[in-house]
Amino acid sequence: ARGGPRGGNGGNAEVSGKQYLDFRGSSDLSAPKGRVGSLLLDPDSLIIGTVADVDGFGGGDVTGDIAANDFSGYASQITAAQVGVLLNTQSLSLAATGDIDVNNAITKTSGAGTTLTLNAGGAMNIDAPISGSSSHPLSLALTSVGTMNLGSAVTTFGGSVSMTTTSGGITLGGNVNAGAGAVTLTGHAGVTQPAGVISASSLTASGAPDSVSLPRANDVAVARLNTGTGNVTFNNVASSYVLGGGGAGALTVTGSGSVTVDQALNFGSIDITSNNGITLAADVTTPGAVSLTSVDHLINQTAGRISAIQTTVAAGAGDISLPSATNSTLLVDLSGGHITMVNAGQLIVNSLVSGANKNVYIEAEGALQLPVAPFPIDTGTGQLTLKSGGSLSTTGDLSGSDVYLHGAGGVNIGHNVTANGTLLVTAVSGYGGIVQSGGAITTTGAATFNAGTLDITLPQSGNSFNSFYATGDDVSVVNNGSLALGNIVADSLQVDTHASNGAITQVGGTSISVASYQALFHSGSGAITLEQPGNAFDSIGVVGAGAVRIANGSSGDLFLESINAQSLSVVSAGDILSYSSINASAGSIDIRSTGGSINLAAANISVTAANDLFLQDVVFAGYGGSVTLASSSGVLDATGAFVSAARWLTYLTNPSAGHALGPFGSPNFRQVNAPIGTAPAVASGNGNLWSDAATVSASLAGAVTKVYDGTVNI
Numbered sequence: 001a002r003g004g005p006r007g008g009n010g011g012n013a014e015v016s017g018k019q020y021l022d023f024r025g026s027s028d029l030s031a032p033k034g035r036v037g038s039l040l041l042d043p044d045s046l047i048i049g050t051v052a053d054v055d056g057f058g059g060g061d062v063t064g065d066i067a068a069n070d071f072s073g074y075a076s077q078i079t080a081a082q083v084g085v086l087l088n089t090q091s092l093s094l095a096a097t098g099d100i101d102v103n104n105a106i107t108k109t110s111g112a113g114t115t116l117t118l119n120a121g122g123a124m125n126i127d128a129p130i131s132g133s134s135s136h137p138l139s140l141a142l143t144s145v146g147t148m149n150l151g152s153a154v155t156t157f158g159g160s161v162s163m164t165t166t167s168g169g170i171t172l173g174g175n176v177n178a179g180a181g182a183v184t185l186t187g188h189a190g191v192t193q194p195a196g197v198i199s200a201s202s203l204t205a206s207g208a209p210d211s212v213s214l215p216r217a218n219d220v221a222v223a224r225l226n227t228g229t230g231n232v233t234f235n236n237v238a239s240s241y242v243l244g245g246g247g248a249g250a251l252t253v254t255g256s257g258s259v260t261v262d263q264a265l266n267f268g269s270i271d272i273t274s275n276n277g278i279t280l281a282a283d284v285t286t287p288g289a290v291s292l293t294s295v296d297h298l299i300n301q302t303a304g305r306i307s308a309i310q311t312t313v314a315a316g317a318g319d320i321s322l323p324s325a326t327n328s329t330l331l332v333d334l335s336g337g338h339i340t341m342v343n344a345g346q347l348i349v350n351s352l353v354s355g356a357n358k359n360v361y362i363e364a365e366g367a368l369q370l371p372v373a374p375f376p377i378d379t380g381t382g383q384l385t386l387k388s389g390g391s392l393s394t395t396g397d398l399s400g401s402d403v404y405l406h407g408a409g410g411v412n413i414g415h416n417v418t419a420n421g422t423l424l425v426t427a428v429s430g431y432g433g434i435v436q437s438g439g440a441i442t443t444t445g446a447a448t449f450n451a452g453t454l455d456i457t458l459p460q461s462g463n464s465f466n467s468f469y470a471t472g473d474d475v476s477v478v479n480n481g482s483l484a485l486g487n488i489v490a491d492s493l494q495v496d497t498h499a500s501n502g503a504i505t506q507v508g509g510t511s512i513s514v515a516s517y518q519a520l521f522h523s524g525s526g527a528i529t530l531e532q533p534g535n536a537f538d539s540i541g542v543v544g545a546g547a548v549r550i551a552n553g554s555s556g557d558l559f560l561e562s563i564n565a566q567s568l569s570v571v572s573a574g575d576i577l578s579y580s581s582i583n584a585s586a587g588s589i590d591i592r593s594t595g596g597s598i599n600l601a602a603a604n605i606s607v608t609a610a611n612d613l614f615l616q617d618v619v620f621a622g623y624g625g626s627v628t629l630a631s632s633s634g635v636l637d638a639t640g641a642f643v644s645a646a647r648w649l650t651y652l653t654n655p656s657a658g659h660a661l662g663p664f665g666s667p668n669f670r671q672v673n674a675p676i677g678t679a680p681a682v683a684s685g686n687g688n689l690w691s692d693a694a695t696v697s698a699s700l701a702g703a704v705t706k707v708y709d710g711t712v713n714i
Contacts, residue, residue, distance in 0.1 A: 044076065044096060044097050044098055045076065045096050045097070045098035045099050045100070045122070046076055046077070046078070046094055046096040046098075046099075046100045046101070046120075047076070047077045047078075047100075047101045047103060048077075048078055048079070048080050048083055048094070048100070048101065048102045048103065048104065048106065049077060049079065049080060049101075049102075049103035049104045050079055050080065050081075050103075050104050051077050051079070052077055052078055052079055052082075076096075078094075079104075080102070080103070080104035080105060080106045080128065081104075083106050083116070084106050084107045084108055084109065087106070087108040087111075087114050087116060087138060088108055088109060088110045088111040088114075088136075089111055089114075090114060091114045091115040091116070091117070092114070092115075092116050092117070093117040093119070094116075094117065094118050094119070095117075095118075095119040095120075096119070096120050096121060096122075097121040097122075098120070098121055098122040099120055099122040099123045099124065099125070099146075100118050100119075100120040100122075100123075100124045100125075100144070101124075101125045101127065102118075102125070102126045102127060102128050102130065102152075103127055103128055104128045105128045105129045105130070105131070106128070106129070106130045106131070107129075107130075107131050107132075107133065108131070108132045108133060108136055108138040109133050109136065110133075110136055111136055112136075113132075113136070113137040113138070113139065113158075113159060114138060114139070115138070115139040115140070115141060115159070116130065116138060116139070116140050116141070117140075117141040117142075117143075118140075118141070118142050118143070118144075119143045119144075120143070120144040120145065120146070121144075121145050122144065122145060122146045123144055123146035123147045123148070123149070123168065124142060124143075124144035124146075124147075124148045124149070125148075125149045125151065126142075126148075126149065126150045126151060126152055126154070126174070127149075127151045127152055128152050129152045129153045129154070129155070129174075130152075130153075130154050130155075131153070131154070131155040131156075131157075132155065132156050132157040132158075132159055133157060134157060135157075136157065137156055137157045137158040137159035137179075137181070138156050138157065138159045139156060139159035139160045139161070139181070140154060140156065140159065140160070140161045140162065140163075141162045142161075142162065142163045142164070143162075143163075143164045143165075143166070144164075144165050144166075144168065145165070145166050145167050145168070146165070146167060146168040147165065147168035147169055147170075147171065147189070148163055148164075148165050148168065148169075148170045148171070148187070149171045149173065150163070150170070150171065150172050150173055150174050150176070150196070151173045151174055152173075152174045153174045153175040153176075153177070153196070154174065154175070154176045154177065155175070155177045156177065156178045156179065156181050157179055158178070158179045158180045158181045159178065159181050160178060160181040160182045160183070160184070161176055161178050161181065161182075161183045161184070161200070162183075162184045162186075163183075163184070163185050163186070163187075164184075164185075164186040164187075165186070165187050165188050165189065166188055167188055167189065168187075168188065168189050169187045169188070169189035169190040169191065169192065169207075169210065170185055170186075170187035170190070170191045170192070171192050171193075171194065172185075172191070172192065172193040172194070172195070172196050172198070172214075173194055173195045173196055174195065174196040175196040175197055175198075175199070176196065176197075176198045176199070176200070177198075177199040177200075178198075178199065178200035178201070179199070179200070179201075180201050181200060181201060182200055182201055182202040182203070182204070183198055183200040183202070183203045183204070183220070184203075184204045184205075185203070185204070185205040185206065185212075186205075186206045186208065187206070187207050187208075187210065187212070188207075188208060188209075188210070189207075189210050190207040190210030190211045190212065190213070190230060191205055191206075191207050191211075191212045191213065191214065192211075192213045193213060193214045193215060193216050193218075195216070196216060197216045197217050197218050197219065198214065198216075198218040198219070198220060199218070199219045199220070200219075200220050200221075201220070201221050201222065202220060202221060202222035202223075202224070203218070203220040203222065203223050203224065203225075204224040204225075204226075205223075205224070205225050205226070205232075205234070206225075206226040206227065207226075207227040207228065207230045207232070207247075208226070208227065208228045209227070209228025209229050209230060210227070210228065210229075210230040211227060211230030211231045211232065211233075211249065212225060212226075212227050212230065212231075212232045212233070212234070213231075213232075213233045214233065214234045214235065215233050215234075215235050216235060217235065217237045218234070218235060218236050218237065218238075219236065219237050219238050220236060220238055220241060221238055221240075221241050221242070222241065222242050223236060223241055223242070223243050223244075223245075223253075224243075224244050224245050224263070225243070225244075225245035225247075225251065225253075226245045226246055226247055227245075227247035227248070227249050228247060228248065228249075229247070229248045229249055230247065230249045231247075231249035231250045231251070231252070232245065232247060232249065232250070232251045232252070232253075232267070233252045233253075234251075234252070234253050234254075235253075235254045235255060236253070236254075236255040236256075236257065236259075237255060237256050237257065238255070238257045239256075239257040239258070239276070240257045240258045240259070240260070240276075241255070241257060241258075241259055241260070242259070242260045242261070242262040242263070243259050243260065243261050243262070243263075243265065243272075244261065244262060244263025244264060244265060244282065245263070245265060245266075245267075246264065246265065246266035246267060247266075247267050247268070248267070248268050249267065249268050250267060250268050250269040250270075250271070250288075251265065251267040251268075251269065251270045251271065251272075252271045253271070253272045253273065254272075254273045254274075255273070255274050255275070256274075256275045256276065257274065257275070257276050258274060258276040258277040258278070258279070258297070259272060259274045259277075259278055259279070260278075260279040260280075260281055261278075261279065261280050261281060261282050261284060261304070262281050262282055263282050264282045264283045264284075264285065264304070265282070265283070265284045265285065265286075266283070266285045266286070267286055268286060268287065268288055269286050269288035269289050269290070270284060270286050270288075270289075270290045270291070270308075271290075271291040271293075272291070272292050272293070273291075273293040273294075274293070274294050274295075274297070275294070275295045275297070276294070276295075276297050277294050277297035277298045277299065277300070277318065278292050278294050278297075278298075278299045278300070279298075279299075279300050279301075279302060280292075280299075280300070280301040280302065280303070280304055280306070280322075281302045281303045281304060282303065282304040283304040283305050283306075283307070284304065284305070284306045284307070284308070285305075285306075285307045285308075286307070286308045286309075287308075287309065288308065288309060288310075289308055289309060289310040289311070289312065290306055290308040290310070290311045290312070290329070291311075291312045291313075291314075292311075292312070292313045292314070293312075293313075293314045293315075294314070294315045294316065294318055295316050295318075296315070296316035296317040296318050297315065297316075297318040298315065298318045298319050298320075298321070299313055299315045299318065299319070299320050299321070299322075299336065300319075300321045301321060301322045301323060301324055301327075303324075304324065305324050305326040305327050305328065305344075306322065306324070306327045306328070306329055307327075307328045307329070308328075308329045309329065309330055309331065310329065310330065310331040310332070310333075311329040311331070311332045311333075312332070312333040313332070313333070313334050313335070313336065313341075314333075314335045314336070315335065315336035315337065316335075316336065317336075317337050317355055318336055318337055319336055319337045319338040319339070319358075320334060320335075320336035320337075320338070320339045320340065320341070321338070321340045322340060322341045322342065323340050323342050324342060325342050325344060325365070326344055327341075327342055327343045327344055328343065328344045328345055329343060329347070330345070330346060330347070330348060331348050331350055332347060332348070332349055332350065333349075333350045333351045333352075334349070334351070334352050334353070334354075334362075335351070335352075335353040335354075336353075336354065336355065336358075337354065337355035337358045338354070338355070338358045338359045338360075338382070339352070339354050339358070339359070339360045339361065339362070340359075340361045340362075341361070341362050341363070342361075342363045342364075343363070343364045343365065343366075344365050344366075345364070345365060345366040346364060346366035346367050346368075346369075346390070347362070347364035347366065347367075347368050347369070348369040349362065349368070349369065349370055349371050350371060351371055351375075352370075352371060352375075352377060354377075354379055354382070356380055357379065357380035357381040357382050358379060358380075358382045359379060359382040359383045359384075359385075360377065360379050360382065360383070360384050360385065360386075360400070361383075361385040362385070362386050362387070363385070363386075363387040364387070364388055364389055364390075365389040366388075366389050366390055367388055367389065367390025367391055367392075367409070368386060368387065368388030368389070368390070368392055368407075369393075369395075370386070370392075370393070370394065370395040370396070371395055371396070372395060373395035373396050373415075374395070374396045374397075374415075375395050375396040376396040376397040376398070376399070376415075377396065377397075377398050377399070377400075378397070378398075378399040378400070379399065379400035379401070380399075380400070380401070381400075381401045381420070382400055382401060383400055383401055383402045383403075383404075383421075384398060384399070384400030384401075384402070384403045384404070385403075385404040385406075386398075386404070386405050386406070387404070387405075387406040388406060388407045388408065388409070389408050389409075390407070390408060390409040391407050391408075391409035391410045391411070391412070391432065392405060392406065392407030392409075392410070392411045392412070393407075393411075393412040393414065394412070394413055394414050394415040394417070394439070395414075395415070396415055397415045397416040397417070397418070397439070398415065398416070398417045398418070399416075399417070399418040399419075399420075400418075400419065400420070400421075401419070401420045401421040402419060402421040402422045402423075402424075402445075403417060403418075403419040403421075403422075403423050403424070404423075404424045404425075404426075405417075405423075405424070405425045405426075406425070406426045406427070407426075407427050408427065408428050408429055409427070409429060409432070410427050410429075410432030410433055410434070410435070410454070411425055411426075411427050411432070411433075411434045411435070412432060412435050412436075412437055413425075413434075413435070413436045413437065413438075413439060413441065413458075414436075414437045414438040414439055415438060415439040416439040416440050416441075416442070417439065417440075417441045417442070418441075418442045418443075419442070419443040419444070419445065419447070420444055420445075421443075421444065421445045422443065422445040422446050422447070422448070423441070423443045423445070423446070423447040423448065424447075424448045424450075425447075425448070425449045425450070426449075426450045426451070427450075427451045427452070427454055428451075428452050428454075429452075429454075432454070433451040433454030433455040433456055433457070433472060433473070434449050434451045434454070434455070434456045434457070434458075434472070435455075435457050436457060436458045436459060436460050436463075438460065439460065439462075440460055440462030440463055440464065441458065441460070441463045441464070441465070442463070442464045443464070443465055443466055444466055445466060445467075446466065446467045446468075446469060446486060447465045447466070447467065447468050447469065448469040448470070448486075449468075449469070449470045449471070449472065449475075450470070450471045450472070451470075451471065451472035451473070452471065452472070453472075453473050454472060454473055455472055455473050455474045455475070456470055456472040456473075456474070456475040456476070456477070456490075457474075457476050458476065458477040458478060459476065459478050460478060461478055461480060461499055462480055463477070463478055463479050463480060464479065464480050464481055465477070465479050465483055466484065467483075467484040467485070467486050467507050468483055468484070468485055468486060468488075468495075469485075469486035469487050469488065469510075470488050470489070470490060470493075471487075471488075471489045471490070472489075472490050473490065473491045473492075474490065474491060474492045474517075475488065475490040475492065475493050475494070476493070476494035476495075476496075477494070477495055477496070478496045478497075478499075479495075479496070479497045479500075479502060480497075480499060480500050480502070481497065481500050481502045482497065482500075482502040482503040482504070482505070482526065483495065483497050483502055483503075483504055483505070484505045484506065484507050485504065485505070485506050485507065485510070485512060485530070486506075486507040486510045487510045487511060487512075488510075488511075488512040488513065488514070489513045489515075490513070490514050490515075491514070491515055491516040491517050492514060492516065492517035492518055492519070492520075493512070493514045493518075493519040493520065494519075494520045494521075494522075495519075495520070495521050495522070495523075496521075496522045496523075497522070497523045497524065497526055498522045498523055498524035498526075498543070498544060499524070500524070500526075501523065501524035501525045501526045501546075502523060502524075502526045503523060503526040503527045503528070503529070503546075504521055504523050504526065504527075504528045504529070504530070504545075505527075505528075505529050505530070506529065506530045506531065506532050506535075508532070509532070510532060510534075511532055511533075511534030511535050511536070511553075512530060512532070512535045512536070512537070513534075513535070513536040514536070514537050514538055514539070515536070515538060516538055517538060517539060518538070518539040518540070518541050518559075518561055519537050519538075519539065519540050519541070520540075520541040520542075520543065520561070521540075521541070521542050521543070521545060521548075522542070522543035522544055522545070523544070523545045523546065524544055524545070524546075525544075525545070525546045525566070526545065526546050527545065527546040527547045527548070527549075528542065528545045528546070528547070528548045528549070528550070528565070529547075529548075529549045530549070530550045530551065531549055531550065531551040531571075532551065532553075533551065533553045534553055535550075535551055535552050535553050535554070536552065536553060536554035536556070537550070537552045537554065537558055537572075538556070538557075538558070538559065539558070539559040539560075539561055540552075540558065540559070540560055540561065540563070540570070541560075541561035541562055541563065541580075542562075542563040542564060542565050542568075543562075543564060544564050544565070545564075545565040545566065546565065546566045546567075547565070547566055547567045547569075547587060548563070548565040548566075548567065548568045548569065548570075549569040550569070550570050550571075551571050551572075552570070552571070552572035552573065552574070553573055554572070554573060554574060555573045555574040555595060555596070556574050557574055557575045557576075557577055557596075558570075558572040558574060558575065558576050558577070559577050559578065559579070560576060560577070560578035560580070560582060560591075560600075561578070561579075561580050562580040562581055562582075563580070563581075563582045563583065564583050564585070565583070565584055565585070565587075566584060566585050566586035566587050567584045567586065567587020567588050567589070568582065568584050568587075568588075568589045568590070568591070569588075569589075569590045569591075570590070570591045570592070571592045571593075571594060572592075572593050572594070572596070573593075573594050573595045573596070574593065574595060574596045575593060575596035575597050575598070575599065576591060576593050576596070576597075576598045576599070577598075577599045577600070578599075578600045581607070582600075582607045583607075589607060
């Protein structure tokens with residue numbers, strides 16, 4: 001049944017025995033120009049060895065049908081050598097309704113690639129080698145209903161190997177070397193590997209429904225591992241390989257090379273260990289836990305998602321990159337160099353260990369919970385980013401070069417936060433805004449807080465900011481040392497540096513906008529200099545300060561609340577109004593409006609300067625109370641002021657130092673008889689008290705009476 005010399009395929013032949021088979025002859029199903037044919041031998045049971053014995057009495061040719069009970073108790077036998085010869089020219093199929101045993105080596109030595117098919121209705125035992133040869137590949141298709149035991153080596157020189165059981169399991173006790181060919185193992189009762197290794201371009205192993213256990217030093221480029229309810233264990237020494245599969249049991253994969261999950265993994269639990277890196281390029285799904293371990297090499301997610309209750313990722317000194325926004329795991333343990341983890345829902349970080357001076361980026365679309373306190377995170381010169389779609393609370397000290405903390409539902413800083421570069425803290429919703437409940441915040445670069453329409457509260461005395469930027473509703477900050485304010489947008493603002501007498505200044509090119517309520521400053525004896533033209537204040541108060549210089553570029557009203565400073569300079573583009581006292585203990589007061597008026601109105605108004613006091617074009621409305629303008633030295637000039645009050649008074653607390661000029665220069669009286677160097681007299685009416693030497697020249701004609709407050713007659 002050969003193919004023709006010019007074309008055509010080899011034919012197919014079948015030799016059967018009702019109970020026994022004795023095949024001693026030969027067949028030639030080759031095809032020089034086509035596909036080789038196939039020879040099917042089909043006894044009751046089959047032994048492939050060195051003996052051909054059809055009847056148990058020394059042999060004999062089969063001459064006709066054999067009844068079911070003929071020669072009972074004997075197995076049909078063929079020689080392994082004859083099988084090898086036949087495989088040189090055609091594929092061969094041997095089927096038995098019972099067991100098949102290979103007791104002697106089968107070797108294909110020549111010819112094109114052929115296939116040996118063994119199909120046993122019982123068990124199959126391969127106790128001798130089966131092999132092709134160089135340039136003469138041999139494929140194997142082995143099927144048994146019962147168990148299949150490989151006790152010797154199979155070498156195909158590039159041919160494929162398929163081993164299938166429909167009831168029993170597969171036991172690999174010898175090497176399976178397919179070279180560039182593929183190996184497929186399907187064991188109904190599982191696949192085990194007590195000895196030997198698998199070498200192939202690809203491996204597909206399935207225990208349906210039982211387990212697959214391949215723990216030896218296998219070497220495959222592609223691994224597809226599947227099971228029903230059983231577990232899968234696989235070890236691979238290939239320098240690199242790809243992985244995929246699924247089952248309800250646990251998957252445990254170990255290997256010395258790099259592994260890429262290029263097809264979905266879906267198991268009851270997943271544990272992958274590699275000495276040379278792990279790449280996730282497809283979904284990794286489990287209702288249980290995922291464990292990824294790489295010895296000092298990268299664990300990298302390029303596609304797909306992780307879906308698990310708990311995920312443990314350990315890369316040693318290698319980096320971890322799991323950036324997919326579709327990842328869904330509740331609990332995570334991370335250990336590596338640079339670490340990136342993004343999660344679609346709530347994320348609880350059980351532990352986090354990064355390499356020295358490595359970046360850490362953790363983001364959760366839901367709430368992010370950091371490791372249980374105390375648990376410091378220190379990235380050294382690396383960047384630290386913690387982003388929570390819910391609230392974010394520190395559970396230990398945080399430190400890094402640039403630090404970014406985000407809590408969509410609010411940020412609570414209860415521990416030390418150190419940024420050797422810049423600090424960014426943001427919150428966009430919720431009720432807490434940004435709150436510091438403990439610890440100290442230290443930055444060497446800019447610190448930016450953005451709470452949107454929520455409050456920012458940073459009250460800890462140990463804070464040490466270099467420059468401070470903020471957007472929020474009510475913003476309050478305490479700083480140990482001088483503080484430069486950057487762009488500020490708030491409804492109200494409180495800045496306190498008084499414990500260290502730190503100066504409060506402004507970064508060039510920035511602006512402060514406090515739209516609705518007071519901007520309150522307390523710098524002790526430190527100076528306050530806020531003179532950027534873009535500033536827009538609604539109200540300013542100073543609890544205590546050194547020299548205060550404030551510029552307001554807004555054309556709206558500026559309210560001066562209670563101000564206590566060493567000196568004061570306020571320039572505003574709009575109207576300036578005050579309902580409280582204004583005091584300068586060691587310097588001058590200069591209040592100017594470049595585009596509006598000045599109106600100081602209260603029940604009792606007091607403006608006190610240590611040096612010169614300039615109040616031009618000012619309206620004082622005392623509302624039935626008093627207006628008192630005082631200077632301890634220099635010039636007190638309020639001649640351009642207009643006063644509407646029950647009583648007004650200008651005076652020098654040190655009468656020898658200068659002179660005072662009252663509103664419009666037209667007081668009801670000018671008291672000049674206060675002794676130089678003593679406290680001035682207190683007049684009960686409106687008037688000026690000043691220190692010019694008293695000179696009285698009286699020239700009276702007739703009786704003249706002048707009443708001062710109804711008590712003094714001249």
